[in-house]
Amino acid sequence: MSIPHYHVVAAIILHEEHILCVQKGIAKYSYVSYKYEFPGGKVEADESHQTALRRELWEELSLDIHVGKLYHTVFHAYPHFHITLSSYLCSAISIATLRLTEHIDYRWLLPVALPRLDWAAADLPIVTKLARGSL
Numbered sequence: 001m002s003i004p005h006y007h008v009v010a011a012i013i014l015h016e017e018h019i020l021c022v023q024k025g026i027a028k029y030s031y032v033s034y035k036y037e038f039p040g041g042k043v044e045a046d047e048s049h050q051t052a053l054r055r056e057l058w059e060e061l062s063l064d065i066h067v068g069k070l071y072h073t074v075f076h077a078y079p080h081f082h083i084t085l086s087s088y089l090c091s092a093i094s095i096a097t098l099r100l101t102e103h104i105d106y107r108w109l110l111p112v113a114l115p116r117l118d119w120a121a122a123d124l125p126i127v128t129k130l131a132r133g134s135l
């Protein structure tokens with residue numbers, strides 16, 4: 001049986017020099033359970049990356065966002081599925097509406113502090129690039 005491949009979009013939300021990091025709860029696979037990630041999700045058929053990001057951010061966090069430029073794209077092979085993870089620089093229209101509906105925690109961190117969290121493996125190249133100060 002072939003391994004599924006998903007296109008996933010992730011929002012790097014910058015606010016006053018901090019970046020929003022969200023923690024996943026228990027998941028089907030232990031290697032993504034409780035990991036930090038950037039908010040976002042799978043792109044649906046016939047959906048643009050921008051539309052998918054705005055939909056996911058509204059569903060997951062009640063955040064209305066502006067989607068800016070593509071930051072970094074990563075291919076990662078997890079044991080049971082593969083993802084192409086496209087991260088975009090984004091800003092929230094207001095962070096006052098932020099409400100967790102799916103995640104169990106969130107943090108606003110300076111880029112240099114991002115590597116202290118326990119990230120999903122696919123995110124590590126993005127986290128490393130941000131922490132090196134490349135924005």
Ligand SMILES: Nc1nc2c([nH]c(=O)n2[C@@H]2O[C@H](COP(=O)(O)OP(=O)(O)OP(=O)(O)O)[C@@H](O)[C@H]2O)c(=O)[nH]1
Nearest residue numbers: 008009010032037038039040041042083120121122123
């Ligand atoms: N949103 C998001 N997902 C990520 C990141 N890194 C990463 O490996 N992923 C993985 O990419 C997949 C995104 O799918 P998703 O959030 O739409 O859906 P899900 O698997 O949690 O649930 P679902 O398929 O039942 O709706 C998850 O397996 C998630 O663990 C990231 O930075 N942001």
